[in-house]
Amino acid sequence: MSRPVPDKAEVALEYPDKFYVGTFEHSSRFEARLDGSGVALVLQHPGAADERKSVHLHLNFGLLAGILRELAVSVAALPKDDIAHREQLADALDELRRALRTS
Structure with a gap:
């Protein structure tokens, strides 16, 4: 189920010959879910064909765990x-921890 983006996301893709950048704000939607091998994240900006954009990202569990550890190191x-x-981050992590323990 997709939900409104509560804050803002910026995405940049850099290739040798191309550079893409996009912003997803309150008028955009997101979906995040765990599947059998990791987390799937979708950011979507609706609108006319020339305004629509979406980003689909899948991170395997090992990479996601590594990212969370790096975030912990950089929290300073x-x-x-x-x-x-x-508090926003701590509350979300507490909720994830509870869900992981009770499932």
Whole structure:
């Protein structure tokens, strides 16, 4: 089930001969789910054919775990007085941890 993007995402793809960049904000939607081998993430911006865009990303569990560990190492870069974002992230991780333990 897709949901409205609650904040903002920026995506950039760089190839030797091409560069693509896109922003997904409140008018966009996202879907994230676990499957048998990892997490699938879809970002979609609806609209007319010349405005529509989507990004589909799949990360295997090992890579996702590595990303989460790297985020933990870099959390010091988040200002200590940025309580709102710290709580947002902590609450989401608590919810994921509870779901992993009870499934």
